[in-house]
Amino acid sequence: MQRRSRGINTGLILLLSQIFHVGINNIPPVTLATLALNIWFFLNPQKPLYSSCLSVEKCYQQRDWQRLLLSPLHHADDWHLYFNMASVLWKGINLERRLGSRWFAYVITTFSVLTGVVYLLLQFAVAEFMDEPDFKRSCAVGFSGVLFALKVLNNHYCPGGFVNILGFPVPNRFACWVELVAIHLFSPGTSFAGHLAGILVGLMYTQGPLKKIMEACAGLGGFSSSVGYPGQQYYFNSSGSSGYQDYYPHGRPDHYEEAPRNYDTYTAGLSEEEQLERALQASLWDRETSAVD
Template sequence: MARQRRGIEMGVLLLMWQLLNTGLETFPPVTILVVAGQVCLFMGLIPVSWDAGGVCLSAQAVLKWREYERLVLSALEHADDLHLYYNMLSFLSKGRSLERHFGSPYFAYLLSVFTVLTSVTYVGLEVLLSELLHDKQHYKTCAIGFSGVIFALKVLTTSYWESGYRRYFGIRVSGKYAVWVELIAIQLMVPNTSFVGHLAGILVGVAYTQGPLKFIMDLPIHAIGFVSGPQMAQPRSYSDWGSGVSGYGAAQPSTYGWRVGSDINDADYDEAMRRSYETLQNEDTPRTFNPDDMQPDQDEIRRRRLNRFNVL
């Protein structure tokens, strides 16, 4: 069934207002193109031969019907305008940071791989649940939306930059565990969200930051000579498309330009994060009490006595 063109709904208006209020020039190109593409797809401005319900992701559709296109198309679709709004708003913040860090070509490559792997992981988890719980409903459960990929990206942002602690429902949680707490919190607040889809995204992100996925993804990059030369300092502008070597460190030149920079270099950023973390740690560490620190010197004692009696 072909998609019908929609009017401009509230979620789209809110997203446009956020973009204009923040400034389109503050977002790198791939991030903006992904958001614009999904908005145009939702509004029916891109002519396609399917509708959202026809490409939702399920283990049955992929494994039994062999509709492999759903592994990608399901991530680009959204149930309604607010679903689109919240997903794209979350993606904008993560996309801006990660695209500047990796470079636009590698970030586009990362999104493509994460989209497919998140969908494949989702299918695998649904099959596993179906077998373990002896419930074929998991085999047929259909999901759409970009939030699985967003959760994978969030694992990267928390791994590279976020430290310290956050509070959820009054509970203090280390930043490195924030994504797991949000997985539970979102499910409690919005029960109809796809827990398995979000979990699939987290597992893909962990496979990249802690597992072999990063190494595997970088093999073809190095094999084709996409990155070469000695390490160099990062440029400050992100208008140039970067080389996109994954990981955290100094930028490297390539035949395709420089890796995207940020407002401060890596050394300054590391130092700032170290100081912020130490400050937070000091605030959380109980202070030891030394009575000698509270004893004034003799001149101070004399001054207090004189002031007590108003003697000049």
């Protein structure tokens, strides 16, 4: 498993241009730090992809647990990085303002590790149930499992919105599942288990005990998980924001922060269908291949 070379890193250049178009001062600090960390690891990988990807064989059987930390921060190529980080940009702007920077950092960190753990459990269970040891050697990298978890979280806060998937409007509450199936059908080599793991982690937070466990672990450390951020709430497609909707659960506030309206700076001028098509063609989501010794 090796990083694919495309010569000039067009995806990285496009990502940096979007960040500067949005304005560094307009990006919340944890979101900005997440973008910077992923870009830094792309330019300065700590290990080759085959030594940082996540698999049952390498992580559990060989006790290489650092892969849980390295895998989300490594990407197969510049387009993989671009589409994932463009999505981080949108989700971070929305969720960090809603949750607060400290709690959002806590969420990002927990989701990054827990998504990897759930991925390993899924791969191990499938390998044992189907008696297919190859599933234990399947190796994945990338941030998109975490993005699916954040997508569940965002859709939980904006339950009435819609996203456009392959030309069809899909309610937010079903969007993750539809995208999971669509990605698997149109790009069979992607990590189905990695994306499913992200969805399950998101549901553990919104519908299960994870949020309460995190609050109990945080104790009185000053974290806040209930910071409201009324105003314009965004809804997302697979590679960024597909628009916005006005959402005021208690009526329109007298004052609210104006959301940016130039969506081309986030989507590179692509329509929703073009974004999803480009994401699929460029193998946006986690690659799932046999690990190389």
